[in-house]
Amino acid sequence: NPRDYKSYKLLFGNEKFYDRSSNITLNYEYFYSCIDNMNISIDQLMSSIQKLQFMVVNLNSPDDDPQLIFESLNSTGVALTDADKIRNFLLMNENLPEQNKYFQNYWQPLEENTHFEVSKFFRYFLTIKNAQFPKISNVYDEFKTTYNNLDFDKQNLFEDINDFSNTYKMILECNTGTKKIDVILNRFLELNVTVIRPFIMAIINDFVSNKIVEEEAIKIVELVEKYIARRIITKTPSNALNKVIATLYRDFRQFQDKHNNQYKDSEVIIFLLLKKQGSGRVPTDEELIRNFKHNDWYNINSSYRSYIFERLENHNHIESLSIYEGLKNKDYSIEHIMPQKLSSDWKNELGNNYQRIHENYVNSLGNLTITGYNSKYSNRSFQDKQNMEKGFKESHFVNLNKLPARSDKWGEAEIIERTNQLITSALEIWDFPESTIHEMIEEKEMYIYDGNETFSNYKIHGFTFINDEYIPVKTWKGLFVELFKLLAKIDLNPLIECTKIDTKIGFESAIFSEKTDDTE
Structure with missing residues (x-):
């Protein structure tokens, strides 16, 4: 590796020029420290070094495959990364x-562009190419299969990889050159939502290569954010999200090709997302309102919580406040207006129903805000919080603290009023447009089973399980039979144990009962 060799040569010079980011340097300093702390002589050290052995593997036969031998030799010990295997x-x-040409012109820039997340990059790259996420344990094998099916040469593959790695760098560094896209990419990083990266990579790659105009690229990235945000707010199960994201770009391109690009790109994405069913669906406004009113908004994923309140505050601001940075640096905090622990003053202010009000609303949306005052004052009275330095009356969080700044007191009515105000803002922030495309769905939609659907009054035509191989069946009983065949190949013993259970419900009743209702 030329980069490692450069780091290695620096070890023979002045210590201040060492490449501290290199594993070569880290290993050198580790062994140097170990040896330095050993009570051995130079002769003993040299004697030990002379016992080191090197193995040389000669490839003498024309049939010897160096890659297979390489994989075999590295199958023990510390496993190579998928990136290592793909490179070799x-x-x-x-x-x-x-080798030098490919490494210097393509592979080395790939490592730098992906911030050395090369294995992750190839998983997303393969998802774009094959419209399905490869298993994390199967990225290398999937790459080999994809490579062998290519209809172009290695040089073109490296060019393609280079284009997508540049896109990946833009996503990691939030630097597409378009501010409206970059700020959303930054919010994706703060949310740590990586499942959407293949689709975002594909869209940004089309944008920088002028296949998608800037206005449409912005709208598409905004739609993805709203889709993800609505799912976070409504706690929609995420098990269908991989498949939705993996197939979205392929479906988008196929739709545009079929209709000769007569629709705007963003309109196609709206159409494709809105026709998703089950746990892949776009949550409705009614679901958003219900969750905003009734969810605990304090004891949730802290990244999600920061995102929700950052958007509620910064939406429509000409100059956005650096809320993420402020929360990380603890200059700001997510604060309970009515405190988590009630003082006697708060109990008196809330009245006889203080216990019910506290239990129902303490972690509600309407009672939470962002403040810049010291969190040690969080138990102060409402009037103190209003008037103290950086309190509600002089707060620069205008959207969030509008009502707390002007209210005379803080109780159930004020919390409900503020909740409704914030919900109105939320429906504007995360609005999802209706589709302007009205096309009959020609192929039957695949529904994702998330443990909740009953599929009453549905007929089944087929299913996929574990991988994307479609297995046609005519009845629900046929589904059970085929499913158990697949499970038996994985491990037969649990199925055998289940058959010993004496019950009239469960899979044995579905398989062995004389009458089967296949309308459900």
Whole structure:
């Protein structure tokens, strides 16, 4: 590796020029420290070094495959990353000048562009190409299969990888050159939502190569944010999200090709997302309102909580406040207006029903805000919080603290009023447009089973399980039979144990009962 060799050569010079980011340097300093702390002589050290052995593998036969031998030799000990395997797969059979060309012009920039997240990059890259997420344990094998099915040469593959790695860098660094996209990419990073990356990579790649105009690229990224945000707010199960995201770009391109690009790109994405069913669906306004009113908004994923309140405050601000940075630096905090622990003053202010009000509303949306005052004052009276330094009356969180700044007191009525105000803002922030495309769905929609659907009054035509292989069946009983065949191949013993259970419900009743109602 030329980069490692450069770091290695620096170890023979002045210590202040060492490459501290290199594993070569870290290993050198580790062994140096170990040896320095050993009570051994130079002769003993040299004697030990002379016992080290090197193994050389000669490839004498024309049939010897260096890649297979490489994989075999590295199958024990510390496992190689998928990136290591893919690099060697692509470079090993090339002569030295070609290896150097590919490494210097493509592989080294790939490592730098992806911030050395090369294995992750290839998982997303393969998702774009194959419209399905490869298993984390199967990325290398999937890459080999994809490579062998290519209809273009290795040079073109490296060019394609290079384009997408540049896109990946833009996503990691939030630097597409378009501010409206970059701020959303930053929010995705703060949310740590990585499942959407393949689709975002594909869209940004089309944008920078002028296949999608800037206005449409902005709208598409905004739609993805609203889709993800609505699912977070409504706690929609995420098990269908991988498949939705993996197939979305393929479906988008196929739809545009079929209709000769007569629709705007963003309109197609709206159409495709709105026709998703089950746990892949776009949550409705009614679901948003219900969850905003009744959810605990304090004891949730802190990244989600920061995102919700950052959007509620910064939406429509000309100059956005650096809320993420402020929360990380603890200059700001998510604060309970009515405190988590009631003082006697708060109990008196809330009245005889203080216990019910506290239990029902303490962690509600309407009682939570962002403040800049010291959190040690969180138990102060409402009037103190209003008038103290950085309190509600002089708060620069205008959207969030509008009502707390002007209210005379803080109780049930004020919390409900503020909740409704914030819900009105939320429905504007995360609004999801109706589709302007009215096309009959020609192929039957696949529904994702998330443990909740009953599928009453549905007929079944087929299913997929574990992988995307479609298995046609005519009846629900047929589904059970085929499903148990697949499970038996994985591990037969649990199924055998289940058959010993004496019950008239469960899978044995579905399989062995004389009458089967296949309308459900």
